[in-house]
Amino acid sequence: MTRATILDTGVLIAYLMPKDKFHAWAVSQLSQISTPVLTNEAVITEACFLAQRIHNGQETILKLIKQGHIIIPFNLSQEIEAIENLMKRYASVPMSLADACLVRMSEMYV
Numbered sequence: 001m002t003r004a005t006i007l008d009t010g011v012l013i014a015y016l017m018p019k020d021k022f023h024a025w026a027v028s029q030l031s032q033i034s035t036p037v038l039t040n041e042a043v044i045t046e047a048c049f050l051a052q053r054i055h056n057g058q059e060t061i062l063k064l065i066k067q068g069h070i071i072i073p074f075n076l077s078q079e080i081e082a083i084e085n086l087m088k089r090y091a092s093v094p095m096s097l098a099d100a101c102l103v104r105m106s107e108m109y110v
Contacts, residue, residue, distance in 0.1 A: 004109040007037040007070060008102055009046040012061065016054050038109060040074035042098035079104050 014026035030037070044061065051057025064070045076083065079101075086100040095103075 005033050005035070005037045006102060006105050006109065007039040007043065009043050009050065009098060012039075012043070012047045013050050013054075016051060016057050016060055036069055036071045038071050038073055038105060040098065040101040040105060041072055041076070042096075042101050044070075044072065046096075046098050073109075074101055074105055076101065082107075 010022070011026050011029070014020040014022040015030055017023060020026075044065070047061055048058045051061055054060075061070075065072065082104050083097070083100045086103055087095050087097070089095075090100075
């Protein structure tokens with residue numbers, strides 16, 4: 001796969017929330033990307049949880065996936081050993097599951 005843009009929870013929430021201090025930046029950055037962004041289900045889970053406080057937030061996230069603007073190519077079952085190793089390696093941080101999946105995705109797709 002060629003270079004890809006990987007989407008984290010914070011950017012997605014900033015994009016959806018006009019009052020977020022990074023909203024304008026997120027909209028600007030995402031508008032410059034012509035291909036779909038990649039993420040993982042752990043990020044989508046976090047984003048949907050946080051989007052409960054945004055009018056139509058969860059629905060918009062699901063719509064972005066349905067329309068192909070966000071793609072979820074990551075398969076946790078296939079990458080579980082790498083994820084476990086990352087979470088052990090960064091246990092002092094600590095590293096969330098979503099963060100570990102994003103790091104692994106960066107190794108795979110960027």
